Amino acid sequence: MSMNDLKIVSTQSTPLIETDSARGVIYMEGDSYPENSFEFYSELVAWVTRYLKDNERPLVVELALLYLNTSSIKVMMDIFDELEEAHQQGREVKVNWRYDADNERVAELAEEFKEDCSFSFNIIGQE
Amino acid sequence: MLVSDLYELRERFDDEKILLCFNGPISRSLIEEIGNALRNYLKSEQASPASAIDVFAVYIELTQNIRHYALKSGLTGADMATVVVSFRDGHYHISAGNLVRLKDGESVQSAVNALAGLDKTELKKRYKEQLRKPRDEQATTGAGLGLIDMARKATAPVQASLKPLANDTGYLSLSVQI
Numbered sequence A: 001m002s003m004n005d006l007k008i009v010s011t012q013s014t015p016l017i018e019t020d021s022a023r024g025v026i027y028m029e030g031d032s033y034p035e036n037s038f039e040f041y042s043e044l045v046a047w048v049t050r051y052l053k054d055n056e057r058p059l060v061v062e063l064a065l066l067y068l069n070t071s072s073i074k075v076m077m078d079i080f081d082e083l084e085e086a087h088q089q090g091r092e093v094k095v096n097w098r099y100d101a102d103n104e105r106v107a108e109l110a111e112e113f114k115e116d117c118s119f120s121f122n123i124i125g126q127e
Numbered sequence B: 001m002l003v004s005d006l007y008e009l010r011e012r013f014d015d016e017k018i019l020l021c022f023n024g025p026i027s028r029s030l031i032e033e034i035g036n037a038l039r040n041y042l043k044s045e046q047a048s049p050a051s052a053i054d055v056f057a058v059y060i061e062l063t064q065n066i067r068h069y070a071l072k073s074g075l076t077g078a079d080m081a082t083v084v085v086s087f088r089d090g091h092y093h094i095s096a097g098n099l100v101r102l103k104d105g106e107s108v109q110s111a112v113n114a115l116a117g118l119d120k121t122e123l124k125k126r127y128k129e130q131l132r133k134p135r136d137e138q139a140t141t142g143a144g145l146g147l148i149d150m151a152r153k154a155t156a157p158v159q160a161s162l163k164p165l166a167n168d169t170g171y172l173s174l175s176v177q178i
Helices: A042-054 A070-088 A104-114 B003-015 B028-044 B049-073 B102-116 B120-132 B135-141 B144-153
Strands: A016-020 A025-032 A059-068 A093-100 A120-126 B018-025 B080-088 B091-101 B159-165 B169-177
Touching: A016 A042, A025 A042, A042 A059, A042 A070, A059 A070, A059 A104, A059 B049, A070 A093, A070 A104, A070 B120, A070 B144, A093 A104, A104 A120, A104 B049, B003 B018, B018 B028, B028 B049, B049 B080, B049 B091, B049 B144, B049 B169, B091 B102, B102 B144, B102 B159, B102 B169, B120 B144, B144 B169
Parallel strands: A025 A059, A059 A093, A093 A120
Antiparallel strands: A016 A025, B018 B080, B080 B091, B091 B169, B159 B169
């Protein structure tokens, strides 16, 4: 883990966020409904921008997110848009979103993000 | 209220099938704590994961809208929220109300009414358009994305009522059926 990586512990209303610039991985897990999502996600948004700017390596986003309030959805859409732009320029980008197969709402949420992304976006239901 | 009156209040709650009710100044931590209680209740009642997430989502959007409005408007008393969750006739109903400036209440009411006639496909289109709008533009239209999101989750048109009060204010109530 380099100096610039993030390790944000989860709270009731915010997810765990970890980044690994050496491996090119972002990991997020849990619920996301902070009152001010733009503020909460500013570090992650800055990390993504810097990672994409600083090197040419692939980026894999591993997600186990459950419920997102609409302002968190807006921020995630902004991040996916940035990944899409990088992908259009030839970057290898991948999202793997794992969810409990009983909870179809999570799959529906992930599916709506996927619709707007042309990179590899896997929605993986787990028993 | 006298202590002896509480029984009548409780009977009223029971009659109305109210499972959760809050009235008072709402804070970030209260939203989380009441939300937690709501989730536990839904779990104990064995609501489906889909209904549980929808009810919780609507509760969060409604209460966070009130918090954002209270902070942004600076209107005294706007953070005094009334929140009610009930289960009647096979549906969950999530309602929330607060004091607003009359013109703000009217614009929310017209935004809600404009969504009422749209089907699921049209609502999804609106939702995606709103999601793509720059943040500044979103801020000026207020709770745009949240209102569309609730309309998409609702199983009946969202109800908005506005009761005019003194000094160009009003009491805005929104009610969502899941």
